[in-house]
Amino acid sequence: xxxxxxxxxxAEALTSKERGQWEMVGRRFFRHRAAVVSLVIFLLIVLFAxxxxxxxxxxxxxxxxxxxxxxxxxxHPFGTDKAGRDMLGAMMQAxxxxxxxxxxxxxxxxxxxxxxGAVAGFYRGWxxxxxxxxxxxxxxxxxxxxxxxxxxxxxxxxxWYHMAFILAIFGWTSIARAVRAEVLSLREKEFIExxxxxxxxxxxxxxxxxxxxxxxxxxxxxTLQIAFAILSETTLSFLGLGIQSPxxxxxxxxxxxxxxxxxxxxxxxxxxxxMIILIALTINFIGDGLRDAMDPRQTMVRR
Amino acid sequence: MVVFIIRRTLLMIPVLLGATILCFxxxxxxxxxxxxxxxxxxxxxxxxxPQSTVDALEASLYYDxxxxxxxxxxxxxxxxxxxxxxxxxxEWGPSIEGSAxxxxxxxxxRFWITLRLVLFATLASIGLAILSxxxxxxxxxxxxxxxxTFLGFLFLAMPVFWLGSLFKEGAVQLNKLLGSxxxxxxxxxxxxxxxxxxxxxxxxxxxxxVPTLVLMLGGYAAISRYQRASMLEVMxxxxxxxxxxxxxxxxxxxxxxxxxxxxxxxxxxxxxxxxGAMGGAMVTESIFGWRGLGVYSxxxxxxxxxxxxxxxxxxxxxxxxxxxxxxDILYGVLDPRIRYE
Numbered sequence: 174x175x176x177x178x179x180x181x182x183x184a185e186a187l188t189s190k191e192r193g194q195w196e197m198v199g200r201r202f203f204r205h206r207a208a209v210v211s212l213v214i215f216l217l218i219v220l221f222a223x224x225x226x227x228x229x230x231x232x233x234x235x236x237x238x239x240x241x242x243x244x245x246x247x248x249h250p251f252g253t254d255k256a257g258r259d260m261l262g263a264m265m266q267a268x269x270x271x272x273x274x275x276x277x278x279x280x281x282x283x284x285x286x287x288x289x290g291a292v293a294g295f296y297r298g299w300x301x302x303x304x305x306x307x308x309x310x311x312x313x314x315x316x317x318x319x320x321x322x323x324x325x326x327x328x329x330x331x332x333w334y335h336m337a338f339i340l341a342i343f344g345w346t347s348i349a350r351a352v353r354a355e356v357l358s359l360r361e362k363e364f365i366e367x368x369x370x371x372x373x374x375x376x377x378x379x380x381x382x383x384x385x386x387x388x389x390x391x392x393x394x395x396t397l398q399i400a401f402a403i404l405s406e407t408t409l410s411f412l413g414l415g416i417q418s419p420x421x422x423x424x425x426x427x428x429x430x431x432x433x434x435x436x437x438x439x440x441x442x443x444x445x446x447x448m449i450i451l452i453a454l455t456i457n458f459i460g461d462g463l464r465d466a467m468d469p470r471q472t473m474v475r476r
Numbered sequence: 477m478v479v480f481i482i483r484r485t486l487l488m489i490p491v492l493l494g495a496t497i498l499c500f501x502x503x504x505x506x507x508x509x510x511x512x513x514x515x516x517x518x519x520x521x522x523x524x525x526p527q528s529t530v531d532a533l534e535a536s537l538y539y540d541x542x543x544x545x546x547x548x549x550x551x552x553x554x555x556x557x558x559x560x561x562x563x564x565x566x567e568w569g570p571s572i573e574g575s576a577x578x579x580x581x582x583x584x585x586r587f588w589i590t591l592r593l594v595l596f597a598t599l600a601s602i603g604l605a606i607l608s609x610x611x612x613x614x615x616x617x618x619x620x621x622x623x624x625t626f627l628g629f630l631f632l633a634m635p636v637f638w639l640g641s642l643f644k645e646g647a648v649q650l651n652k653l654l655g656s657x658x659x660x661x662x663x664x665x666x667x668x669x670x671x672x673x674x675x676x677x678x679x680x681x682x683x684x685x686v687p688t689l690v691l692m693l694g695g696y697a698a699i700s701r702y703q704r705a706s707m708l709e710v711m712x713x714x715x716x717x718x719x720x721x722x723x724x725x726x727x728x729x730x731x732x733x734x735x736x737x738x739x740x741x742x743x744x745x746x747x748x749x750x751x752g753a754m755g756g757a758m759v760t761e762s763i764f765g766w767r768g769l770g771v772y773s774x775x776x777x778x779x780x781x782x783x784x785x786x787x788x789x790x791x792x793x794x795x796x797x798x799x800x801x802x803x804d805i806l807y808g809v810l811d812p813r814i815r816y817e
Binding site: 306307309310311312313314315316317318319321322323325326327400404407408411412413414424427431432434435442446449450451452453454457458 | 490491492494495498499502503506507629630632633634635636637638641642644645646648649751754755758759762773774777778780785788789792793796797
């Protein structure tokens with residue numbers, strides 16, 4: 174992590190104690206109220222999905238002793254569905270699967286996209302042209318069609334890791350563009366020249382010098398990627414091309430709720446929908462807060 | 477300008493070729509429709525399927541060839557064919573539904589249904605994005621700005637299929653309440669409606685409103701953020717301050733000096749909105765029971781109908797590329813510094 178903001182740091186060191194870059198980022202982030210609230214909510218959702226199943230008595234499976242279509246009550250806070258499934262248990266499992274997919278997609282596609290973008294930007298010339306033409310091709314391919322076609326072909330045994338793999342393979346292009354744009358200007362900087370004159374190999378420069386310096390772009394795109402992945406995964410599941418029952422996903426729950434938005438089974442429709450919105454919304458706010466916090470032009474004062 | 481358009485059109489060809497090759501290989505490699513059909517026949521007759529039937533099925537779908545040969549036939553139709561394949565000859569290839577299902581005919585009837593929806597939704601979402609972005613920027617850090625920003629984030633986080641289901645049921649309730657059918661929530665037009673293009677279009681309007689609204693709200697938020705940012709940047713620039721200092725009226729400064737420049741970055745996102753709306757159309761069409769291209773491709777994906785999927789890939793790729801071309805031309809119109817010689 175280099176000294177990108179050193180003049181300002183020096184200037185502030187005169188009046189206050191010296192702070193590291195990440196400390197500054199952390200302090201700026203925690204001044205962003207919406208982002209902090211979102212972070213808390215998001216962590217609560219993660220706890221709900223991963224710890225909840227150990228604490229709650231019902232799982233996501235159908236049980237004969239559960240009444241069908243019971244309205245929300247103390248016994249079943251989110252109600253039950255037609256088949257006799259406790260919706261709170263189902264929501265925990267569904268949220269867990271959707272989070273599994275989106276976290277793996279975020280990490281996988283970011284690694285792929287960052288490497289691709291850094292290589293293209295570092296070598297420039299014909300390597301860059303060829304790699305960018307390939308990105309053009311990926312842009313033209315309809316995302317839902319290609320991911321749906323591959324996921325649909327796995328038939329009824331689609332697991333969350335299949336979905337994560339498929340979405341990551343096709344979802345990295347936006348990160349590649351962002352990282353490439355950043356690397357194009359970074360590669361002309363003196364510290365890259367210094368690394369090269371010290372005998373650093375291309376791979377060493379890309380992995381040890383270029384990618385760490387694009388970390389702010391990368392971290393922000395990880396958050397956006399989580400939101401993107403959760404929306405794609407639930408859409409595919411809704412269309413019947415994603416995670417299949419007996420396993421469950423937020424998209425599947427909404428698909429199963431059908432046209433119940435305004436009848437007595439409204440809770441089947443709204444609760445999973447609001448969960449998707451809550452996850453995507455909080456993630457977007459966290460990303461927004463991180464972007465502000467990592468912008469070196471930003472001062473400590475939030476305008 | 478004409479040279480520019482021709483050059484760009486020619487550059488589309490390798491991109492489309494690459495996209496179709498990649499899709500063809502992937503879709504073809506993971507699907508085996510012949511095996512599915514054989515299994516289905518076996519289920520219905522209860523007897524093992526004779527090898528001759530399997531061979532006939534494979535031959536009719538060209539599954540007795542290798543993948544590269546099949547792609548070549550799909551693209552050119554040059555070689556040993558049954559005369560129903562080859563884009564260059566105007567044939568889209570055989571569907572697994574048999575000869576009763578002509579892909580070319582299906583596409584020609586469904587294309588306008590989908591294009592109508594996608595174009596309206598894209599234009600509406602760009603319009604809403606410009607409006608909300610500009611208002612947000614002009615009233616920066618006011619309550620209006622915060623409300624609009626929050627709404628943008630909210631719609632960005634809302635899955636189109638959920639919003640679509642909600643609006644559909646909402647429209648049904650509203651119809652019940654008013655005892656009328658202002659909003660048609662099923663199908664893309666009255667069944668069996670006949671007439672010329674304009675009459676068909678007028679007939680489809682009640683069916684269009686709700687799906688267009690859904691796609692518009694699903695697509696505008698991202699662009700409106702960029703519109704706000706670019707408007708803010710322009711409003712703080714020196715030439716806008718100069719125009720103000722000269723005593724030009726505020727409205728004129730906004731419209732002529734600021735907005736026109738601030739629209740340039742947004743032109744970049746128009747193709748993105750178009751491809752987003754194409755994807756969203758698949759979802760809304762299946763929710764609202766339209767018989768459009770999106771639903772056609774969804775059914776084909778479920779059935780492993782490679783040539784139908786490929787037809788969709790080609791058409792949606794063309795639509796997106798034409799969108800990119802139009803946005804590049806718009807650059808030249810909006811930004812006098814850009815010249816296409």
